[in-house]
Amino acid sequence: MRGEHRHELRELAETIFADARSRASASETGFDAGLWTTLEQAGLARLTLPEAAGGSGGSLTDLAVVLEAAGAYAARVPLVETDLLAGWLAHAAGLEVPAGPLTAATAELTIQPTGDGATVSGTLPRVPWARAATAIVVLAGDRVLVLPPAAVEITEGSNVAEEPRDTVTVADVTLGPGAVAAAPDGATARLGLRAALGRTLLLAGAARGALAESVRYAGERVQFGRPIGRFQAIQQQLALAAAEVAAVAAASAAAARTAAADGFGADTTAFAVAAAKARASEAAGVVARIAHQVHGAIGFTREHALRLVTTRLWAWRDEDGSEASWNDELGARALAAGGEGLWPLVTGAP
Template identity: 65%
Template sequence: MARNAELAELAESIFADSWDVAAAGLDRAAWKACDEAGLTTLTAPDTGGSLDDAAVLLEAAGAWAARVPLAETDLLAGWLARAAGLDVPDGPLAVVVTGPTGDPRPAGTPGGTVTGDGATVTADLVRVPWGRALSAVVVLDGGRVLVLDAGAATVTEGANLAEEPRDGLRLDAVTPLATGAAPPGAAQELVLRAALARALLLAGAARGALARSIAYAGERNQFGRAIGRFQAVQQMLAEAGSEVAAASAASAAATATAQREGFAAPAAAFAVAAAKARCSEAAGAVARIAHQVHGAIGFTREHALRLTTTRLWAWRDEDGDEAFWNDRVGAAALDAGADGLWPLVTGRP
């Protein structure tokens, strides 16, 4: 617990120092600070970090709308490269899955095509997170893993609702930086890892939006007193608080299960599905209430609230929306049957 508290304090200090309402794109100062503190490779085997540590970091990043691809670099690209026996490149990274995966993937996730015999390849990749700022892209293409130099790509810039880069990358007849064999079940694990990371970011962003709403309700006066003293506003904030608590609990439970059981375990798949569904559901409610409390001022581009609420709206759909993951929850419950449902939900026999 002490380690998590120290990690949270470190992360909050880095992200608070780089807070900038008007900025967009990669926050290079925050990335450098995270890299120097070892936060960009937190779950690598030689660091002593864990999935629980990553959860603390990602919640803080979500609360401060940090413009750094920590989940993409460490939990996704770094993991896949290491699992394929490859060296992890320095700098910001992202993962793209192309080719057959065996299971349906959430709509709107990074994808594309890769052609070539491996000595040279041509890649056309779409919706690559932070594409324009990456040092490399780790591509899962069927049974192989390719590390491609993102600096050699032609970039078609795009963005999600929160103005985070979601770019197209085109690489023509390039030699991969490294090539390896994909580990079994890599595509399915990447889907779960991405969903858990996004759930943690959502839980953090919801917490950040609530904190700013509570502060504003204590500062804004109407009819001779702070609006936070009106029962209607208190009730809205209490509702938002319950949504934040539910999102935090669901994402924490999924993190603990995945850390204990591994992502390949059915219990982990169920917990991650429930967490992403619940956090996506909470995102809409918290964003709505936050803007109701702030009134029209909260919708302006100059106001800090939009940094968290636009992320809540964007992230609730990325890596699978609540409908996608609720389908997974329902399918798992049906597969478990009457005798297996209680152990599935509780993790106990």
């Protein structure tokens, strides 16, 4: 029954994101308000949050299906930030989860207690989707803060995919008791793993999207009297890209299953997420390179849909931990496990 449910969820997500993509120009950037409204109406915007927090009570494996589809169609909405990060952090801290699209940040801020609230100052660099968010949920040391965008200064910025990565300046903002709470245990590590898993699932989708565009184009582009997809050199490159896409899909799905079963506080989850993000970041460059080699110069134009997924591959491979940083984490955990603990660590066996 779960397999049937997952299949129906995948069909729903693919339909929603494909429809949004078909209605938008390849040159459009910024928040897609229409898509967000559709996701909220379908119960996908806060899929893993409990119903008491305004969510749908779904599982991480359900969310994995939705995020992979979002990556494949370059969806311009803060799904990871709203559901996996800001929504979870606010709810775990016992705060009311604000309505609408949310974003999250981790930063060192100056916090002065004022009764049951606090006065806050500081700077939050490169906050995803800050300009579109109804609230910014911040993990500041041992405190969780909910900042209203109207009370802060937002300087717009972007990553290479032109997704919002804004600087938020907080100058003596006073927050009431409903916007300040103690951070849950292990919040920093768990938030980092959640962000990395979400980014990995988006990378898996973007890699699939780049491969699909390349296979389609190779079947349509005629050179020397036949489609270029019939040339052995093109076939070999597409096969290599397909292998990378399959590897990332397997690693990201395994990480999501492990997190769903063991929780983000488990060593098994930390290892699985680290391995998946490192593998996805490695594959991102390979898949993007092959996709542009197959397309030639046309794939680099602003009007071409390929740009939407390849620029995200380039941007996301370094966000929420690069390939090198997560490989360092894997190495440290393997050394700490020692000879006897390495096999159980890798396989998850007791």
